Amino acid sequence: MKYFLSALIAVGLSIAAAPSYATDARNVTVVNETGYAIKFLGFNAPDDGMDEWDNELDKVLQNQASTYVEFDDDDEGCVWNVRVDWQNYDETVLWKNVNLCKFTALRLRYDSGTKTTSFVAE
Template sequence: MKYLYSALVAVGLAMFAAPSIAADARNVTVVNETGYAIKFLGFNAPDDGLDEWDNELEKVLQNTASTYVEFDDDDDGCVWNIRVDWQDYNESVLWKNVNLCKFTALRLRYDHGTKTTSFVAE
């Protein structure tokens, strides 16, 4: 019994000493279901204005492909603007004030009838 107690105490201490591995609530998987390749995927805080963007893609995001976007500890808040630029078109899509803490995936979709791009949050 003495060894069982010691083992439980050791496991408990290890759990508190280990760094937290929980994912940031804003981290999100973006799935391209638009039918078009995406060359730019950017997130910025609403207070940053619409001129300050960083591309989260290392390469073009092809149709049906996905990418995982991780946020840094330096980033604040759940609400972000999202911008997408197409590979073969000089147009951007912008969604303002999206609360990333409410879901873990964004499925980007394009409606050919209305010619609009939208996302489905999961």
């Protein structure tokens, strides 16, 4: 029985460690490390124009919080534009032509010295 239980645990661990083939390569975790709350997080394809955006947030994304963004089968391509709007400011940050298939996380950061927002891809 001890060997059966050990084998069962080993099989369970190997299944848990196996990659999920149903996961879309564009799905990404967005981590807010800017020091400010984000009220809008949008992705659109470069051919969609700058007026077509959907907010991926159900609520404000506070500093040090994260959200997981899933793409559906209707979405095509790896390259997307990313837009962020701040909760207490009327400014928008836009990154164009970001290849989401190359990483699984975007860490959004703000440099107060240069007053620029950037992201680190992981």
